[in-house]
Amino acid sequence: MPVVATGGGGGVGAGRGAGATPGAAGGPAARAGDDARPGVAQMTTVPALGKAKSSAASCSAVRDPATGSTFADPAPVMGALKAGTVRGLAVTSAKRHPSWPDLPTLVELGMPEMEVPVWAALFAPAKTPPAIVARLQREIARVVHLPDIKERFAALGVDPVGGSTEELARQVARDIEKWTAVARAAGIKND
Helix, strand or coil, X not given: CCEEXXXXXXXXXXXXXXXXXXXXXXXXXXXXXXXXXXXXXXXXXXXXXXXXXXXXXXXHHCCCCCCCEEEECHHHHHHHHHHCCCEEEEECCCCCCCCCCCCCECCCCCCHHHCCCCXXXXXXXXXXXXXXXXXXXXXXXXXXXXXXXHHHHHHCCCCCCCCCHHHHHHHHHHHHHXXXXXXXXXXXXXX
């Protein structure tokens, strides 16, 4: 899940501020724009380093005093968080993360619409035979829970799930519905 990090400027819930984003309008950045509804962070979006598309570039930009915070994926910012060059403020998941137990969730900080978990999945072509899909799902679920693999994921701040194809389909459907509504409300168009 993304971590909101700061180099020293503003902070979560500190009113309106500038926030670097790892992409043009993805994930939490879309929630943190000029949306005046209660529970939505108020930030001016400042694309990190021009058109930067990575959390690492976004994390670098937050060290500029004019940019108070950023939303960043865990892996690219783990080193900066551990080194103390940026400070974690909150996580965007529904619950606190084991890698950062002292960081509250944005929901805890009064922003209920800012629950934005990050997930990754493997997809196969639509016409892949069901038996192959089932075998891939079983093997991937088994592998991501091997002790050495879980340890490597944990070092990156990632929680392996290895859920079913049905769970993934529900997650995708929920996210499409959620982010379509966010994009419409923010006037974001796919040009």
